[in-house]
Amino acid sequence: MPPAPASAPAPPRRPIPEELKNVYLMMAIQEAPESTIRTVLRALCGDADYKARIMTLMFNKKLPLKPEATTTAAEASTSTSGSRKRKAPNTEICIQCDEPFEEGDKSVTCKHHLFDMELDEDDETWLEMPIFPEEIAETPFYRKENPQGFVFPCCGTKGSRSRVNRGCTMGRHRAADGNRTKYPGDIKESSTEEEDDDDDEETDKDSEYPEGRVERNEEDGIKNAEGYGK
DSSP states (O other): OOOOOOOOOOOOOOOOOHHHHHHHHHHHHSSSHHHHHHHHHHHHHTTTHHHHHHHHHHHSSSSOOOOOOOOOHHHHHHHHSSSOOOOOOOOOETTTTTOOOOOTOOSSOOEESSSOOOTTTTOOGGSSSSSOOGGGOOOOHHHHGGGGGGHHHHHHHHSSSSSSSOOEEOOOOOOSSSOOOOOOOOOHHHHHHHHHHHHHHHHHHHHHHHHHHHHHHHHHHHHHHHHHOO
């Protein structure tokens, strides 16, 4: 009996891009039940660094620790004011300044550095640490142990354990989206916002001077009619 033909090897699986992994992670966090989120948080508390980070976020950032009081439809309809209560906005932690902010907050109150710290191999503080020069690595461990051996390339400021110098630029808060990379300025976003502001100004003018809006509409209609006649 002839031997069975060897099956062709399965093609190698292409690795999932890191950006796509981040998208999947954010979607899973958003859709996961509360019990799953609590389980993950309790598991992370088994690591000392993660536990310290969780404690800082929960107790030092003035985040709500109790469920928000909800208003039913019946209570809203029978309220004396007659106005329906709005749901309290979600609170996010800014990945740039590490401060809490309300979802939808567009104020320019986030003070941060444009880029993450980079290793400064020539810094004298490395001579005081019991490591060899080739062992110096740009890792969270060394950032925590010797922050002065790193520098912010955006402004040349040395790293520090204190939070006195929190940044060199002001901007809008940014919620976690799975990508902690910092970048200078949201150029596309700002240009889009300027266009939106221009549209808002036009809308405001139309609402203030309805006769002007009518005249413009009539002019547009005349132009369209003339073009149609040609």
